Amino acid sequence: QVQLVESGGGLVQAGGSLRLSCAASGLTFSTRPMGWFRQTPGKEREFVAGISWSGGRTYDTDSVKGRFTISRDNAKNTVYLQMSALKPEDTAVYYCAVGPARLGIELRRDSDYQSWGQGTQVTVSS
Secondary structure, three states, X not given: OOEEEEEOOEEEEOOOOEEXXXXXXXXXXXXXXXXXXXXXXXXXXXXXXXXXXXXXXXEEOHHHOOOEEEEEEOOOXXXXXXXXXXXXXXXXXXXXXXXXXXXXXXXXXXXXXXXXOOOEEEEEEO
């Protein structure tokens, strides 16, 4: 079965950086688009960034443009989210998710994804 395990979250000061990792197993990782979402208490899960199965296309939400970068290493079955210039409003639980095999369109809704990790907490202090 598909398993996604996020790591790399923590407490960081505003302006700092973190790199999240999501290790995948139980799937042919190189054929699957991946995404990162985040959620704060009382709010819906929010799309952050996505990457195609080949890694050739990346896309993100406006609030993180120029600050966050999604990437993947298909040899390691891992997707990353490099976060820089962090702001207190970036505080959330961050989740990775996997989409349908070889689907080449941008996946921005949580209903587009099939499996999810357990999440990792990111807290940005002001």
